[in-house]
Amino acid sequence: MTDRTGDRPGDRTGDRTGDRTGDRRGAANAATVLRTVLEHGPVARSGISELCGLSPAAVSRQTTGLLRGGLLRELPEPTGPIASGRPRIPLDLHTGAVGGPVAAGLHIGVPSSTFSLVDLRGEVLARRAFPYRDPTDPRLPARIAHELAGFLARFDTGRPLLGVGVALGGWVRPDTGTVVRHPALGWRGMPLAADLSRALGLPVRVDNHARAVAGAEMLYGPPAARRSLVHLFVGNVVDAAFGIEGTVHRGPGSAAGDVAHLPVPGSRAACGCGRTGCLQATASDTALGAEAVRRGIVPDPSVPLLVDAAATGDPRADRLLRERARAVGRAAALLLDVFNPAVMVVTELSSVLHEGYLDEIRAAAVERSHVCDEPGRIISPHAGPAVLPQAAATVLLDPLFRDPGRPTAG
Ligand SMILES: [Zn+2]
Known part of the structure; x- marks a missing residue:
């Protein structure tokens, strides 16, 4: 975070200056401290300084502000001998039941x-x-x-x-x-x-x-997600997001991520746009629900109903969900080849609830991709059903x- 303003770790005076550059540097330092605590907390001030490279004085100033703002809190000091003679009060994000925002x-x-x-x-x-x-x-x-x-x-x-x-x-x-x-x-x-x-x-x-x-994965998910990720969302609508070094790309007008009409290899599904084989027409929940009704598996075009039917042993439901998972995997392969992200996050109901469908997505993606031969790079959102x-x-x-x-x- 510090590189945004040209700040250098270890800077001892920067966040004290009153000009605008100093304000920006102070904000960047505050963000660095907050994210260090997010990643490593509970952690003492000296630990924050060692982990993020800011001087002890800068960390002390920033933690004072963050404590006052209610974003951090001090936890009880651990008991036992204090090696360095300094107090080591652990700080953590303020998630307390009283006062935690x-x-x-x-x-x-x-x-x-x-x-x-x-x-x-x-x-x-x-x-x-x-x-x-x-x-x-x-x-x-x-x-x-x-x-x-x-x-x-x-x-x-x-x-x-x-x-x-x-x-x-x-x-x-x-x-x-x-x-x-x-x-x-x-x-x-x-x-x-x-x-x-x-x-x-x-x-x-x-x-x-x-x-x-994508933002939630970068903030709270596995560390690799902060390096680079592509997120493919498959619901009633299908869209995608790309992030690099902790920031999600938006582009002019925030229009990035429209993959509804990405062609899925092997699909001939008719799309409202007039073409065939588009991702939305092939793999969206709307398309899946309609197909499930057409095959007489469920009475209503509902993907949760279909997933329930598969979970309770209906082989037709399971087969249809695996077909969809493979189509999602083939679309994921195209995105993997374009972006080569450290992780590819796929939000799709059946695979979020049951690992077997994630494995199906992984297998289809790796089979089709020209750059990715590690199925483990394709993951479900870390928060599972709470995504x-x-x-x-x-x-x-x-x-x-x-x-x-x-x-x-x-
Ligand atoms: Zn289309």
Whole structure:
């Protein structure tokens, strides 16, 4: 984090200067300290200094600010002899039941939304689903805000609420807080962050759900994810995100990640775009649900129902899920070849719940890829079934770990 402002580890005066460069350097140092504690905490000040390379004086200044801001807390000093004669009070992220800040998460899906409360370590403390019959109801945004307010009131434990992170499919611009377009919901140019913020009286930040999951993997997932990752999201919509060195790529207009019409080798499924073999038409939950009904496996086009049917021993359900997993694997292979990421995260319901389908995705990907022969590089999200509740809140929490002093809405 320190390289962003040209700061050097060990700098002894930088974050004290009052000019703008000094402010930026101070913010970068605060972020470095916070992320070191995230990765290694509980850890004493001297340990933070050794781990991140900032001087003991700079660490001391930053921890004072982070303690005052309620993001860190001091834990009881370990008992026993003190080797160096210095106190070694361990510091950790403030996840305490009294005073530990939380972020709300809102994943807006079709046909339901999910509300969550998440602490600074990405732990999902509470969650609730809010299903709706008609996702194109123009009153839906207001209803979601109302239900979310009820959820937040019900689970209010007096802990500071930092704001709301929102994740949803489609083209979403975090910088303007708008949903540029979300075909399944019929939203176009919707100022979602401003509308929700007004309704809830809280800071709100929005992002695409594939990028949100990628951000959550980089913040809370395996260390390799911070080097580089590609995330493939397979739900009713299919999209992707790419991240490198801890930052998710957005590109001009935050339009990156639209892989709905990526051609899947071997697929002849007809797509709404007029072509055949597109990823969305081949492998989305919508396509899978329709195929499951067509084959008479389930009465409704529901992927959770299909996964249940497979889990309770229906071989037709299992076969269809394996077919889908292999199509997802072949699409993953294309992305692996383009980006060669350290890890490829795949969010897909059956493989998140049952390792056997992840193995199917891995086998198909490695068989098709020209660069990846390690199936272990393809992983499910670390949070498992809590992936979306955690990722939504991470939309709000991620900027906090980049600039702990900045208001969370920015
Ligand atoms: Zn298409």
